[in-house]
Amino acid sequence: MADYSKDYYQILGVSENASIDQIKQAFHNLAFKYHPDRPNGDEKRFKEINEAYQTLSNQSTKQQYDTMRKFGGSSFNNRSASGFNWTDAGFGNVSDFSSFGGFNDFNDIFGSFFNQSYSSKANRKSQNENSNIEIQIEISFKESFLGVKKDIKYQRTVLCDHCNGNGYPADAKLKTCKNCNGQGYVIKKRHIPLFGTINEQAVCNDCAGRGQIADKKCNHCGSQGFISETKIETINIPMGIRDGDILEIAGKGNIKNKKYKSGNLYVHIHVKTDKNYWREGDNLCTQININFAEAALGIKKEIRYIDDKILVVDIPNGIMTNTTLKLKGKGFKRLNQNTTGDLLITVNIITPQKLSKQAEELFKKLKSEL
Ligand SMILES: [Zn+2]
Ligand SMILES: [Zn+2]
Known part of the structure; x- marks a missing residue:
């Protein structure tokens, strides 16, 4: 939704005669600076920058925006052109950045700006390698009115209880991983077009992020430290929920590494139609x-x-x-x-x-x- 009362040129710090390339460049610089995961990030600013860029980077929406500003007509709906919808989060406020996990997601987001196809939270990594799970459920119209408890069955990854997530038995002998010097991660340089090179943390493959290597493996999980289980969770669906709402259930997603928080479970609600109401x-x-x-x-x-x-x-x-x-x-x-x-x-x-x-x-x- 372009808002012609806002000065998108000023937001991006470019002149009204700026070329698309200049607009892109300005956007990249600002988005990098204000991304919520950056030390001085500013989520509000970042969204505004994105909104401005979505409108000005597309020839036809830019033209529409320019015309509307010139003639001061009523605001126009340009939602479909944005491709990146910040406002469809619905119940549970899942559009916040708390589950974005640093540079991996940062790159994902930028990738999506370029191909304009970001629409789902599916497969988004939460902080670390633990991940969110998304499931869909259908309820009746009456249930959406009255609220309902639903048992849902889903597959999730949990820490292995035989080894407490360590991947090795309690009597194993440990030595420090040489590849990462016991840090659990290694620094890789990554080149991003227009940004230059950034340092990126990557989990150490030799020790799977544990920093230590054991002389024995846990037989139950094959030294992974996690297993897959089928889980039944009772979901409390509140009265008045709408079709398309998403419930966020914190901590009920996957966990593979006990150093970090579990991912979340996101339940997408679909409400059936009713013949009378x-x-x-x-x-x-x-x-x-x-x-x-x-x-x-x-x-x-x-x-x-x-x-x-x-x-x-x-x-x-x-x-x-x-x-x-x-x-x-x-x-x-x-x-x-x-x-x-x-x-x-x-x-x-x-x-x-x-x-x-x-x-x-x-x-x-x-x-x-x-
Ligand atoms: Zn290592
Ligand atoms: Zn185990």
Whole structure:
């Protein structure tokens, strides 16, 4: 979403006549400087820089932006052009940078800027070599309204309990790894086009990051220190969750190296549609059909509420077709708030298609009366 009230040229520190190459160069310098993983990083600034770059690096969005700024029209939606969507995180605030893990991810992010295809957190490494797990689950519309507990079964990597994640038995003899001098990692130089060379930490292959080499292996995990297990986790899905929301469950991802925190589990929620109800914002919506007589005289109608209880809806006399009645507070619970949306009932008045002899007579009388 380009925001023409912002000066993207100023944000990137370039003139309005800057070439695409100059814009790119400015972006690279600033993004490198303000990336949240850098010592003086600034997440807000970094997002702003990215937003400016996404708009100005594309000929057509740049033109649109320039035109809108010149004529001061209303803001325009350019979301699809960005390719990197910072705002789709939904519930759980998974767009924060806490799970970005230093330079490996830094490179991943930059790679994605160039090919414009970054959209999923899948396979993103968390701090270190432990990683996040993403799973998808489907719930009913009613469950999204009322909240639900779900047992989910998934595969994860955990530390080997035979060797406590060490990869060798307790009686093994250890010596310091010569390759990394016991550090567990080695420094590699990496050349990134336009940035120059950066130093990058890499896990030492000889000792798998442990810094020490043992004379015996753990037979249970084959000296890896971790094993794969099938896990059943009970997930608490809160009332009012939306289709597309992502729940973050900290520490329930993979762990391969006990020196670091476990990765997280991300549960993507898919809500099935319902035949009687639908959702608009935080409002629960449904419709009722009534006939002419009911519309003219008014009626109390029973409907099955989403929790299967019977609800009596008072339809006033003289109601017009397509009128929406509102029952306050009967909609979705707002996540992390103590407020709820409303129940909106659209009333349709149905014209009879076939009339009995008697009904026809009555309608004729009614017609002369009206
Ligand atoms: Zn080593
Ligand atoms: Zn083991």
